[in-house]
Amino acid sequence: MSSMVYSWRLRAWQLLLLVLVLGGWYISSWNNQIAFFLGNPIVIAGRIWSWFMPIEISANFLFEDGLEGRADIYQHLGITLLETVLAFVIGTVAGMASGLWLGLSPQVSAILDPYIKAANSMPRVILAPIFALWFGLGIWSKVALAFTLVFFIVFFNVYQGVREVSPVLIANARMLGANAKQLLRTVYLPSATSWVFSSLHSSVGLAFVGAVVGEYLGSARGMGYLILQAEGTFDVNTVFAGIVVLTVFALLLDGLVSAIEKRLMKWQPRTSETEKL
């Protein structure tokens, strides 16, 4: 009961903080010079409305010129999300497969070790122009960039996870009669999965970063393209509107990962778990 009250008050404080920040922002935007650099939250909200809603709003006291109902963001958002999801899925599968492979064969990992370290420390965003050259200005150059970001996070987590599987678990499975394939399926894979999930939260965000940065550096569609266009005309409100939309969708993707994690990882102990009687 007390925890309910507590979470209510917590929500109230969080809401208050949001209102204060937005209010302060709005008031400071009365100064034209500040508004040029920081934008105006009301205009940003209007921009987001026009992006998503096909309904026109006539002039009123908040929006002097009214709002257009263009509903034209979906193709851009769809492209960006497609790139993100593709990179996320391909990167996760490839990272998991390579992590398992290298984790289980010490010789190969010893040979590849310096190259993996180099590839990981390289600032991979620099690869964007090369990927544009190889894969063109369509979605695949963005998928490739985001893939390189996702892959290494998942790879390192699985690699470490496989090497840290308790030797007793392995010995026990072998004594129970597991062959190499069964050992992989019943011990290594499930063990690696728990490590993958801890990395997926950071990698889903980075998949988004890869896709948007890729678009930003050269494309004809996508959220990164929209933001670049707005910057070209010093339209700071549209830039901020794009940031808000991207943030919301990154949170949604993260929530999706959490939901899947909760389903698959229900065996993991949660703190202070008690049974309802």
Next chain:
Amino acid sequence: MTSALAFDQVSCVFKGNDGSASYTAVAHTSLTVEEGEFVAVVGPTGCGKSTLLNVAAGLLQPSSGTIHVFGQPLVGINQRAGYMFQTEALLPWRSAVQNVMLGLQYRNIAEKEARALALDWLERVGLKGFEDRYSHQLSGGMRKRVALAQTLVLDPDIILMDEPFSALDIQTRQLMENEVLELWTDKRKAVMFITHDLDEAISMSDRVIVLSAGPATHPIGNFKVDLPRPRDVAEIRTNPQFIQIHQQIWAVLRDEVLKGYSQQLQVKALA
């Protein structure tokens, strides 16, 4: 009659890390475990008891010497043995019943049949109603019971146990010891039971083998335990014969325990 397990002049030498001297854990050890016999192996801490058991399981190749299992030389994993580990060995992502089914699934036994067998064994170890719990939802004693069911469901001819109850509180421990004895009486499999607890060793076994302190552990005593069965591990400790055997073995073991302890102190002082 061929022995269930026969060690012949087994030695285990471990390579030192980074060029330090190699370590002889076990030296020239010969011992046997007969069919249907419950053998307890006692020795001071760190003397290489678990090394011997890992050799018997086939998880570790001896540096020299041979092992025979029912007359056959042991190559690879000992297929006829079940192993109960000292530490947690259940898969945390599987429920109790799924853990017990693990070995059956490895043997490609049909899912339905495997589940029925596993449920039967969970009931036998007193865990009816806990089938779907994950290991973090079970107490230490319950986890040991699941591990016991996991091992016994495969009906191994040899059971290897490495201080299986050392992490349990004394009451749970005595309960489990009695239950293991009861299950063993039904089937009379060969058991090699490692422990550092002399009371546990005598109250459960037919024979107690005493190991010397490490390095270069080897057996230094072999005592027959002729106590009547069935036994209750708590009650039998007051039996005059038990006390007599205890005194005999302790006379041998005491010096080794002191030796092992002083060696550990030296190692710590050096480190």
